[in-house]
Amino acid sequence: MRLTQPLPPNSTIGILGGGQLGRMLALAGARLGLKSHIFAPEPDSPAFQVAAARTIASYQDLKALEEFAKSVDAVTYEFENVPGETAGFLETRTMLAPSARILQIAQDRLAEKHFLREQGIAVAPFAAVDDETSLHQAIEKIGRPAILKTRRFGYDGKGQFKIGTLAKPDAAWAEIGKVPAILEGFVDFDKEISVIAARGWDGRAVVYDVPENEHRNHILYRSVVPATIPSTVEKKARDIAIAIASGLDYAGVIGVEMFVAGNEVLVNEIAPRVHNSGHWTIDACYISQFEQHMRAVAGWPLGEPVRHSDVTMTNLLGDDIAHWRKLAAEPGALLHLYGKAEARQGRKMGHVNRLTPRQG
């Protein structure tokens, strides 16, 4: 189903997933008078704390999904690993944004890369890997170093293995669990950036200023805005994100991770959802990525992505949250905590946006 009219205030947006992204979506929707109904299997989902309604059920529970679909006016999600059957089931019963087709592409690295290549967008060389034979052929074609990645369910560096000049490919194949995979050429990038774009049902797209990202242990450590990249590179990055959103006939916020190598911009991966590298928009922009997403899902006009301040967003992982008192007292630091009970190692517990007046 597609929206033909914007949903009026007091409508209910269903959100699959009860983590921090679902939570921040619900908070942003509430500003606009939109109610959130969170659907998640974990009884202590942080998003439940701020939602008008909650369903605790498995994503495979068709009876619960049926009830959920009936109780909401549109559905979106906070993570790309929503099972295809779940998305398909919901899409025949209510409005789903982004669509099941987009999910299908974005949750499979190979399908994603094919889509990007068809759109004429630069990516690292890649080849499908389904067994040891195709792995060796792929290395032959792409060379070393290269990265072997599972096609599905990878995030924060999970399901990835670098094959260096001297490494044994079969060990990598075993390491990732001998599941359908993709071999990607290793990109010796200068910088990692991402583009947070939003596109409405009417095809209008807006793009936020580009953050420069720093990862540690494959997890986003911080995003700095503005990025220190030439304006030609920034323009190229923005154009790529808009081309992708348009090519997917996208509705909602999309995060596109990119590598910058010289003047070249290569797309690393697409996240069909609000993105960690866009959390700075909550405090540094008139309208956050979360509000844009809820606007797009509800068929509302998107807002201008005006940025009023320069900003560095730093994730608080695991025990980092122990410093909350110091962070709360730091001038110019805006603290966001996600309401998670347990600070496991590497777990995203919150983030801090450090603002300074915009320079030019």
Added chain:
Amino acid sequence: MRLTQPLPPNSTIGILGGGQLGRMLALAGARLGLKSHIFAPEPDSPAFQVAAARTIASYQDLKALEEFAKSVDAVTYEFENVPGETAGFLETRTMLAPSARILQIAQDRLAEKHFLREQGIAVAPFAAVDDETSLHQAIEKIGRPAILKTRRFGYDGKGQFKIGTLAKPDAAWAEIGKVPAILEGFVDFDKEISVIAARGWDGRAVVYDVPENEHRNHILYRSVVPATIPSTVEKKARDIAIAIASGLDYAGVIGVEMFVAGNEVLVNEIAPRVHNSGHWTIDACYISQFEQHMRAVAGWPLGEPVRHSDVTMTNLLGDDIAHWRKLAAEPGALLHLYGKAEARQGRKMGHVNRLTPRQG
């Protein structure tokens, strides 16, 4: 009870009242990982939509209050008409901020005026009115025009009656219901302003830039920041607010409404809570009045009240909300809707903050 340590993240703040102020407090608390438990008698309270827990019960229901007090780590409120017994009951069981003593002063115009006068703060001339005899004596003392106001339960111009040069005082007395009242001299002011200040348990206070307020039909229509007042007047206004907060040994956000007449600043009334004329802080400041209040109630350090943009906040009353599509599409306009089902005349349905880059 008083806090000796800040409440850690994931603590629960109890909020009496489920309207838009409770709702925006809950949303601000959620940013900090603080859960909200809303206590309100109306089953369709807008704040319920964003709260981790809710109690639907009367403010006189001691059993429900007992349970509520047990389930939270501190209690605050969104309105000053919390019954004194309710506040007292809660204060013996948990931490209440602002205190029951402050409520007692702020919910009685006469007690409030006495307090202000004791603090050496300028107010309009006033006199207690308890019957027709004291009304005539009060008019004798204060002169005309004057305003007869009920001592308790007045808001948005309700319970007020102007006694003009030719008016019959007894009609005014009948009009306000012959309840304990106060007669105040009419102030021929140039401007109405307010000061939104926050004070922590440690006695540290911060003050936002002063908004200039415009009322229509006794209801706040809009607040403009910065106000067009001389810096000496602004300083006087800020100092008054800090003196009041300090005099009350206040914890939380306080709104102080003032009249400016020439270089004189007179206090009109005190709101012991977040205030409608501070709603612009959500979008124009690093840290909103709502977050400051939750910080103060939880014993957290207050944030600097940095304002990054100029702003006009306009209330959306009753049918104004019908224009939501146009407002959502207006560049620079940040829309806030309160999730109320019915747009009754004069009802506060939302507000819009219109931002422009800060001028100097």
